[in-house]
Amino acid sequence: MNELSFFLLLxxxxxxxxxAGVLVRRNAILVLVSVELMLNAANLNFIAFWRHGAGGESAGLMFVLFSIAVAAAEAAVGLALVIAVYRRFRTAHLDRVDTLKG
Amino acid sequence: MNGITLILGLVTLAGALASVALRNLVHCALGLMVAFAGLAGLYLSLGAQFVGLVQVLVYIGAVGIVFIFAILLTRGGGSESGSLFSTSWAVGGGIALAVTGVMAAALLQSPSLDRGSVRAAGPTVRQVGESLMADYVIPLEVMALLLTAAAIGAIIVAMPEKGDPGAPPQPPPG
Known part of the structure; x- marks a missing residue:
């Protein structure tokens, strides 16, 4: 297996x-943790392809830098939403936050 | 691909597994930080020094601490009681396995991944800065606006409303 395949497989x-974490866990904070893992997987792809010559001189790096900034903003807003939901429902468990349930 | 890369990859995967599978939420956040640290090492081993350092600063430093704050603010510091997984865990796990299997099969069969050329070394911090200030200056400004909006939005969303039963008691006037 060459290096690029190894990183893409990882x-x-x-x-x-x-x-799996997004779909399976019940706690809203753990769902956000899993979203961060998926974003980091995409970043690893960017860096691996950049390393192996895709894009220009530094396009892959710039994509990752902006992606990290967007992910940081997403984490801040997402966790603020979780805290607001916790204040309203006294729980962060997604199975119990079901006011709109039909 | 050498031994260090393999070890860093295994550490990353172990941290990721711990962060989605453990019962104690603080342990999950620490597992996430281990995964971030492993990824930072992988970025460094791939020659992307600046991104590796940004990963340490932003993810391990800021995002990890924000997660721990949120866990403590929602009183999740202890172990979760009851079932750890949602009621539809079998469907979710099956979907995740299927997606992973399809992607892994596709990339293992792909003939276009045999790229021999490896970039010698990444751009220095100076070159990254010059590139950000010249070619990518408009995305940089948009990002500044986005981060400002996100910070204000997060504060407003998390701010206790007036008359909220969950709000902390107000100190008596005077």
Missing amino acids: STLLFGIGL
């Missing part, structure tokens, strides 16, 4: 772990 596994 990133696939990381993405799969994150996807």
Whole structure:
């Protein structure tokens, strides 16, 4: 296996772990943790392809830098939403936050 | 691919698994930080020094601490009681396994991944800064606006409303 395949496989596994966490865990904070894992898997792909000559001189790095900034903003807003939900429902468990349930 | 890369990859995967599978939420956040640290090492081993340092500063430093704050603010510091996983965990796990399997099969069969050329070394911090200030200056400004909006939005969303039963008691006037 060459280096690029190794990193892409690693990133696939990381993405799969994150996807499983999003779909399976009940706690809203753990769902956000899993989303961060999936974003990091995408960043690893960017860096691996950049290293192996895709894009220009520094396009892959710039994508990752902006992606990290967006992910930081997403984490701040997402966790603020979780705190607001916790204040309203006294729980962060997604199975119990079901006011709109039909 | 050498031994260090392999070890860093295994550490990353172990941290990721711990962060989605453990019962104690603080342990989950620490597992996430281990995964971030492993990724920072992988970025460094791939020659992207600046991104590796940004990963340490932003993810391990800021995002990890924000997660721990949120866990403590929602009283999740102890172990979760009851079932750890949602009621539809079998469907979710099956979907995740299927997606991972399809992606892994696709990339293992792909003939276009045999790229021999490896970039010698990444741009220095100076070159990254010049690139940010010249070619990418508009995305940089948009990002500044986005971060400002996100910070204000997060404060407003998390601010206790008036008459909220969950709000902390107000100190008596005077």
